[in-house]
Amino acid sequence: MFQKSIVFLLLFVCVGNAPYAQQVIQKPEMRAVWVATVGNIDWPDKPTTNSEELKSSFIRLLDMHQRNGMNTLIVQIRPSSDAMYPSAFDPWSEWLTGKQGTPPIPYYDPLEFMVTETHKRGMEFHAWINPYRAVLNIYHSSIASNHITKLHPEWFITYGEKKYFDPANKEAQQYVVNVVQDVVSRYNVDAIHIDDYFYPYPIPGKPFPDRASYIKYGNNQSLDDWRRSNVDTIILKLHNTIKETNSHCQFGVSPFGVWRNADKDPRGSNTKAGPTNYDYLYADILLWLKNGWIDYVAPQLYWEIGHKLAPYEVLIDWWSKNTYGKNCYIGLAIYRAGSNRAWREVTQIPKQIEKIRNTPNIQGMVFYSSKSFEKNPNGWSDSLRLNYFKTPAQTPKSK
Numbered sequence: 365m366f367q368k369s370i371v372f373l374l375l376f377v378c379v380g381n382a383p384y385a386q387q388v389i390q391k392p393e394m395r396a397v398w399v400a401t402v403g404n405i406d407w408p409d410k411p412t413t414n415s416e417e418l419k420s421s422f423i424r425l426l427d428m429h430q431r432n433g434m435n436t437l438i439v440q441i442r443p444s445s446d447a448m449y450p451s452a453f454d455p456w457s458e459w460l461t462g463k464q465g466t467p468p469i470p471y472y473d474p475l476e477f478m479v480t481e482t483h484k485r486g487m488e489f490h491a492w493i494n495p496y497r498a499v500l501n502i503y504h505s506s507i508a509s510n511h512i513t514k515l516h517p518e519w520f521i522t523y524g525e526k527k528y529f530d531p532a533n534k535e536a537q538q539y540v541v542n543v544v545q546d547v548v549s550r551y552n553v554d555a556i557h558i559d560d561y562f563y564p565y566p567i568p569g570k571p572f573p574d575r576a577s578y579i580k581y582g583n584n585q586s587l588d589d590w591r592r593s594n595v596d597t598i599i600l601k602l603h604n605t606i607k608e609t610n611s612h613c614q615f616g617v618s619p620f621g622v623w624r625n626a627d628k629d630p631r632g633s634n635t636k637a638g639p640t641n642y643d644y645l646y647a648d649i650l651l652w653l654k655n656g657w658i659d660y661v662a663p664q665l666y667w668e669i670g671h672k673l674a675p676y677e678v679l680i681d682w683w684s685k686n687t688y689g690k691n692c693y694i695g696l697a698i699y700r701a702g703s704n705r706a707w708r709e710v711t712q713i714p715k716q717i718e719k720i721r722n723t724p725n726i727q728g729m730v731f732y733s734s735k736s737f738e739k740n741p742n743g744w745s746d747s748l749r750l751n752y753f754k755t756p757a758q759t760p761k762s763k
């Protein structure tokens with residue numbers, strides 16, 4: 365009798381009340397948020413070895429985003445060749461427990477806990493790694509005795525205050541691939557996610573010091589083409605390893621919002637960005653999409669509508685025409701709330717969401733970053749919870 369009543373009620377809702385049915389039936393849409401661990405930007409609030417504090421602070425964060433209608437967390441699990449989980453490759457992160465190499469007490473596996481709790485709530489968990497950054501600050505970072513920069517110093521390049529894996533070094537490439545294979549084989553993550561840090565953003569007047577590697581591995585290519593080929597190589601290796609280890613695990617990349625300016629390439633966007641993926645970070649995102657090496661792209665469109673050099677509306681239209689059939693999620697800068705006149709406008713994020721929903725080949729959005737939602741900037745958390753994300757949506761299927 366109870367089951368028959370439920371069936372009748374469902375029929376009434378879906379057939380007898382069409383407007384309501386349209387309201388509750390929501391097409392798949394990515395509604396994600398980045399959770400940055402580097403520098404304790406988002407989680408944990410401060411480093412601690414106390415396992416219960418780490419668990420409870422993550423649950424608070426997770427519950428907040430579930431209330432706001434998110435369906436995916438993109439959590440930074442490897443910010444600087446360190447680990448927010450027990451790893452045979454990288455030491456425990458200083459941003460987890462305060463000192464690199466120190467585990468939480470009592471011992472637990474934060475990544476297993478985060479994945480389990482996220483999945484309990486019907487949400488996806490994307491494991492965000494930085495493939496190249498090895499030391500955030502050579503003067504102040506906590507570095508364990510077993511950190512890879514101490515075991516294999518020949519793999520690294522110092523640039524500014526940071527150390528990076530040499531993108532051309534084949535052993536270093538394989539090391540990063542092994543790290544990812546380990547995560548995908550041991551944890552039920554829904555995706556491996558990489559952000560915009562490929563070759564580092566240039567320091568004015570200071571070339572990236574990779575000449576020795578170029579002489580060794582250049583093979584008569586131009587410096588720029590050689591650098592791009594190095595990044596292409598690791599992207600392809602990561603794709604193959606992820607799919608061979610778990611064919612259901614996605615591989616996503618969140619690049620800087622401009623691939624190339626049109627004055628450099630007619631395929632580029634009508635923008636005047638300073639750094640670009642192709643010319644400065646040596647990341648040829650379009651090649652990876654075209655060849656099917658990544659499952660989704662999430663360009664960081666952190667500019668406002670009408671920006672003089674990189675207008676949001678110009679860039680979202682450009683990306684929609686260059687997805688090569690892959691899912692495209694737009695990175696939104698909720699962190700910029702109040703930073704200038706445009707970002708003091710309460711309609712800025714709502715208008716950007718409307719643009720996402722009315723642009724073909726765009727399947728959702730990702731917000732940077734988690735901490736911003738705690739203060740409900742410009743009332744945007746309320747807008748998501750009560751309006752834009754009121755009706756739940758499944759995540760888009762990989763193409």
